[in-house]
Every structure is written in C-alpha cells, then in structure tokens.
Amino acid sequence: MLAKSECVQWIIECGVMAAARLPSAATALDATEALLEGGVSVIEFSMTMPDALEAIQSVTAHMGGQVLVGVGTVLDPETARAAILNGAQFVVSATISAAVIEMAHRYGTAAIPGALSPTEVLTAYECGAELVKVFPAGNLGPDYIRAVLAPLCQVSLMVDGGVTLHNARDFIKAGAVALGVGRHLVDFRAVESGDYGRLTELARGFVTAVNEARAELGSAD
Numbered sequence: 655m656l657a658k659s660e661c662v663q664w665i666i667e668c669g670v671m672a673a674a675r676l677p678s679a680a681t682a683l684d685a686t687e688a689l690l691e692g693g694v695s696v697i698e699f700s701m702t703m704p705d706a707l708e709a710i711q712s713v714t715a716h717m718g719g720q721v722l723v724g725v726g727t728v729l730d731p732e733t734a735r736a737a738i739l740n741g742a743q744f745v746v747s748a749t750i751s752a753a754v755i756e757m758a759h760r761y762g763t764a765a766i767p768g769a770l771s772p773t774e775v776l777t778a779y780e781c782g783a784e785l786v787k788v789f790p791a792g793n794l795g796p797d798y799i800r801a802v803l804a805p806l807c808q809v810s811l812m813v814d815g816g817v818t819l820h821n822a823r824d825f826i827k828a829g830a831v832a833l834g835v836g837r838h839l840v841d842f843r844a845v846e847s848g849d850y851g852r853l854t855e856l857a858r859g860f861v862t863a864v865n866e867a868r869a870e871l872g873s874a875d
Contacts, residue, residue: 655743655762656722656743657762658759658762658763658764658784659784661722661743661744661763661764661784662764662784662785662810664695664696664722665696665722665744665785665812665831665832666810666831666832668693668694668695668696668722668832668861669826669831669832669833669861669864669865669868670693670694670696670832670833670835670839670857670860670861670864671694671696671697671698671724671746671812671814671832671833671834671835672689672694672696672697672698672835672836672839672840672857673698673700673726673746673814673834673835673836673839673840674686674697674698674699674700674703674709674726674836674840675700675702675703675836675837675840675842676699676703676709676840676842676845677703677704677842677845677846678703678704678705679703679704679705679706679708679709679712681845682699682708682709682712682713683712683713683716683717684845684848684850685840685845685850685853686713686717686721687717687850688850688851688853688854688857689721689839689840689853689854689857690717690720690721690857691854691857692853692854692855692856692857692858692859692861693857693858693861694839694857694860694861695720695721695722696721696722696724696832697713697721697722697723697724698723698724698725698726698742698744698746698834699713699723699724699725699726700725700726700727701725701726701727701728701729701733701737702727706725706737707736707737707740708740710723710725710737710740710741710742711740711741713741714740714741714742714743715741718741722743722744723741723742723743724742724743724744724745724746724764724766725737725738725742725744725745725746726746726747727746727747727748728745728746728747728751728754729747729749729751729754730751730753730754731751731753731754731756731757734754734757734758734763735757735761738757738758738761738763742763743763743764744758744763744764744765744766744784745757745758745763745764745765745766746766746767746768746787746834747765747766747767747768747787748768748787748789749767749768749769750767750768750769750774750777750778750781751767752781754767755767755778755781755782755783759782764784764785765782765783765784766783766784766785766786766787766812767781767783767786767787768786768787768788768789768814769786769787769788769789770788770789770790770794772802772805772806775788775802775806775809775811776806776809779806779808779809784810785810785811785812785831785832786809786810786811786812787811787812787813787814787834788802788811788812788813788814788830789813789814789815789834790814790815790816791813791814791815791816791817791825791830792815792816792817792818792821793815793816795821795824796821796824796825796827796828796830797828799811799813799825799828799829799830800828800829803828803829810831811829811830811831812830812831812832812833812834813825813830813832813833813834814833814834814835814836815834815836817833817834817835817836817838818835818838819838819856819859819860819863822835822860822863822864822867823863823864823866823867823870824867826863826864826867826868826871827867827870827871832864833860833864835860838856839853839856839857839860840853841853841856
C-alpha cells in the first residue's frame, strides 16, 4: 500500500480523478482500462453505485499497480473502513467529517473531504486532509478557486462537481492541483452500451486540458 504522500503525488501528477458511478461492478474493469488508455490512472468508485466495494476490490486486485483506486461519497467512518479493507487507497467525501478523516488516517489512507466556503476549506485542512475538494466547483467557477487560494495558498485544492472539458483548463490555471470529473468523463450511457472507446476519448481530452494549462502556467513563470 502506498503512503498517503505518494497517493497525493500520484493524483496531482495525473491531474484527473475519475469519479465513477457505474451501472454495476461488472463494468468496473473495462471502464478503468478504458480510462487508463486515455491517460487517467486515478479512479474513485462512489458508494452510490451498486456493489461499489466489489468494484474497488476487483480493480485493485487486477490493476493495482497501474491505477490508484479510491472510494467516493463516503459519509461515515464505517464505510471508509470497509472500503479501505477492500483496497481503497484514498477516501473522498462531499462534506467534512472529522471521523471519516480520522478513520482514513488510522489505516494510513489519504483523505479528501469536500468543502465549499473558505471556512470549510480551512476546517478540512486543520483536520489533516491531504487534499481538499471544492464541491460543487462548477457552480462557482475558476475565479472562486483563485479567490479562495489567495488567503489559503497553503491548501492543496482539487475541484469536483460540474467540471467539464470547457472549464478544465481554467480551473487548473486558477490554482487547482487536480480535477475530479464524474459524468463528463465516466459517461454512464457509454458504459451501459459497451462503448468504452468513448471513455478513452474523454480521458484523453481531460488529460490534454490539464497538461496544456500547466504548460501555459509554466511559460508564464
């Protein structure tokens, strides 16, 4: 199992975390392989999907060295523990739960709670979160991320909720270290129909957006 810092570095280097809500665990391997082919090597399986723990266990067992597998939409420490025991290497929440963060850390697992206001971002950081997920970011836009980071520049922010190919570059340029992308990347209908090539195409698009934005930031320096 990777150390928390190694997991965070993996997420940041990839720049894109696929937030997967799949029809069933049976589609998890094919979906993950398609995303990986497009350059996305970080995936979290939401606890709102059927058999999420089975999906985590299956992908970790078959592709653990190639992809970083986590669990999403975690609301309580018991769920966090169950996912970690099934192979999850990071725990993502839509809100802040000190108990969930504590449980993740008890097992040496990275915690990524969700926050919205500057106060929530700081609270998550003070609870020991390795990354803080601004959610729902799409409703607020890149300028909000830039504004929050002005006084809280020590906090590593990723964005999730409403992240699209249209705004991906701007979120990175505003200071987000990574993007969490759900239905705009893990296309539910494409998975249902077996069109995994669509996931690969979308993954390439998001990875390209991140790399281009980072290159622009680098050239500006």
